[in-house]
Amino acid sequence: MKSRSPLVNRIAIVVCAVVLTSIVSMTTTLTVSKSIEGNATAINLAGALRMGAFRLLSHVASPEGSKAGESSIQDLASQYELSLEDDKLTRAIPATEDHQLAKQYQSISMYWKQSLRPRLESHPQGAPISAEMLAVTENYVESVNQMVSMLERRTEARIGLLHLIQIISLAFSILIIIALFVDLRNRVLKPLRKLVSIAIAVGEQDFSRKANLQGSDELAQLGSAFDQMSSELALTYYDLEERARSKTEELEKSHAALQLLHTASRNLFSNHDLCSGAVPMLQELEQLLGIGPILLYLHDKESTEPVQAVTTASAERPFYCRDHHCNACLVTSEVYDERPIEEHDGRRLLLPIRTPSGLLGTLEVWYPADKGLSDTARRLLETLSDQLATAIFLERQITEQQQLTLAEERTVIARELHDSLAQSLSYLKMQVARMRRLNIEGDQKIPHDAILEELSTGLNSAYRQLRELLATFRLKLDTPDLATALRKTIEEFSERLGKSVGLKYNLPPQALSPNEEIHTLQIVREGLANAVKHADATEIFVEILFESPQVKAKIRDNGRGLPQDGQPVNHYGLIIMQDRARTLGGQVAVQNHEKGGVEVILTFVPKSRHLIPTETSST
Incomplete structure (x- = not known):
């Protein structure tokens, strides 16, 4: 059965009327434009015929026309006749013989062949143009002008017809569109407005x-x-x-x-105690999601079984509890028995606590079997396991880093004691053994006073080294880096000198290891002590520079300088500085400065030089 669609039918009728009007307009326009196709070219060719006639007349009157290499009048006339019979021109001429334009073209063609061309070909080359010859040419040109005018009028008439067809088509289209708008307003727009108002009311929860x-x-x-x-x-x-x-x-x-x-x-990240940081949060999460208890097991490489670290509900204090004043996880036996564990119709969810480096533990979550666990709660618990994994991993990293730092500091202290105080004590031990041997052998060639003087000097040196070590370790423990320790050292020796000691420092942060910082600081202190005690200096300047890839430390004073034969006898400080420099893989140069005083220069390449940015090399 064919269904009726009045609205569609009306729109179809209007569309068909518009399409039909457009087809008629385009067809007639195409026909008219086709009929005038080539008229502009024909008009141009016809206009060129006028100039060509006068050019032929000028050629026969010119004495130079008969020269060698010039075309003859017969050839030029033949070319002109080809232009007269050109297809572009003849296509613009109507095919019917009784048409005025066709008659005019036939008249021009006959006049050319029977009158003008014979006269041009028979005229003597270079002879003056007669009045008759000129009159014939002008009559021919006048006929061509008439044909050009007829072509123009015919073309303009076709263009006018084209305009009229377009105006009529436009008028029909406007009338159809007006009728369509009136019909759409009455039968489409008004009902649509009512439907839109109903839709708005429905959107405002008004269904009436x-x-x-x-x-x-x-x-x-x-x-x-x-x-x-x-x-x-x-x-x-x-x-x-x-x-x-x-x-x-x-x-x-x-x-x-x-x-x-x-x-x-x-x-979790601010409190390093996993139990006190996680238990309150897990208990609140249990209340929100209606789950529990939650247990956290950690995996230890020293144990084959997971170790329980946290629980949110326990009737007794867990064995791993370190704070016996904390009761966060303790509940009564009645509350514990109501929790959904395996014996009380509960189900268990196990979530891995994992980092890219490995499995750290397991999160065990119990929930009621009758209620189940929603997808939202499962995603939240997975997020919680990720946070716990990060917190546990960072806590282990911090613990390992602290252990490594402590071991490194102990190694530095042991090395310092071995390289300084232990050597001095060994020297004193040898001197004591020497004195005993002298007493046993009764050798009085070497006086006891000299040995006692050396013992006194060694004791003083050992005591001074011990004080230096204590001062150094206190500086290192109280200050975060070499720069701060150096500034405190400069303040100390400025007070001892009675005048400010200059300092220039441009090492990049974390350029030296703790061991390298200790040795560098000790060498600077030794150089400052020598300048204050032995050089009678009034000005001291310290430079710690980074000249990639080397570190250079300079201590310069304006004192009396070194003696002519090099360093003083039994001056153990310079020997210790050289030993420290060799430990750093560098060297110490102690020399007189050209402007007076002594200059101590330490140069070495840090073992951590690959961490130093190369752009930080400006002094």
């Missing part, structure tokens, strides 16, 4: 408005569908509202859990 459209067209059917839809929406709205309310409650619960995880992440 009805369209009540009369008729059998599509919009009337759509209005009936709108009325039925609003009735059904009124019935289902309350059901959807109830679902949205329950979803909102779930989202609020998830939001609260996310806030809890955010707060927990800060507590």
Whole structure:
């Protein structure tokens, strides 16, 4: 059965009328434009015939026309006749012989062949043009002018016809469009406005408005569908509202859990105690999600079984508990028995606590079997396991780093004691053994006073080295880097000198290892001590420079300088400085400065030079 669609039929009629008008307009326009195709070229060729006639007349009158190499009048006349019979010109001439334009063209052609051409060919070359000859040419040119005018008028008439067809087509199109607009306003726009107002009312939760459209067209059917839809929406709205309310409650619960995880992440990273940082957060998460208890097991490479580290509910204090004043995980036996564990219809979820480097532990989550565990709660617990993995990994890293730092500091202290105080004590031991041997052998060649003087000097040196070591270690433990320790050292020796000691420092941060910092600081202190005690200096200047890839330390004073034969006898400080420089893989140069005083220069390449940025080489 064929269904009727009045609205579609009306639109189809209007579209067909517009299409038909357009086809008629385009067809007639194409026909007219086709008929005048080539007229402009024909007019140009016809106009060129006039100039060509006078050119031929000028050629026969010119005495130079008979020279060698010039075309004869017969050749030029033949070329001209080809232009007269050109297809581009003849196509613009109507095919009917009784047409005025066709008659005019035949008249021009006959006049050329019978009158003008014979006269031009028979005229003596170079002879003056007679009046008769000139009159014949002018008559021919006048005929050509008439043909050109006829071509122009014919072309203009066709163009006028083309304009008239376009105006008529435009008028028909405007009338059709006006009729279409009137029909659309009455039968489409008004019903659509009513339907839109109903849709807006439905969007504002008002289901009481009805369209009540009369008729059998599509919009009337759509209005009936709108009325039925609003009735059904009124019935289902309350059901959807109830679902949205329950979803909102779930989202609020998830939001609260996310806030809890955010707060927990800060507590986990700020509090290094995993138990006190995790248990309150896990208990709040249990209350939000309706789960629990939650247990955390850590994997230890020294143990084959996982070690329980955290629990949120325990009837007795766990064996691993270190704070017996904390009762965060302790609950009564009644509360513990109500938790959903295996004996009380509970299910268990195991989540790995993992980092890219390996498995750190397992998170065990118990939840009621009758309620199950939602996808949202599962994702939150997975996020929690990731946070716990990061916190546990960082805590282990910090512990390992502290152990490495402590071991390195102990190694530095042991090396310092071995390289300084131990050597001095060994020297004193040898001197004591020497004195005993002298007493036993009774050898009085070497006086005891000399040995006692050496013992006194060694004791003083050992005591001074011990004080230097104590001062150095206190500086190192109280200050974060070499620069701060150097500034404190400069302040100390400025007080001893009674005048400010200059300092220039441009080492990059973390350029030296702790061992290299200790040796560099000791060498600088030794150089400053020598300048203050032995050089009688009034000005001292210290430079610590980085000249890639070397580190250079200079201590320069304006004192009395070194003696002519080099360093003083039994001056153990310079020997110790050279030993320290060799330990650093560098060297120490002690020399008189050209402007007076002594200059101590330490140069070495740091073992951590690959960490030093090369652009930090400006002095």
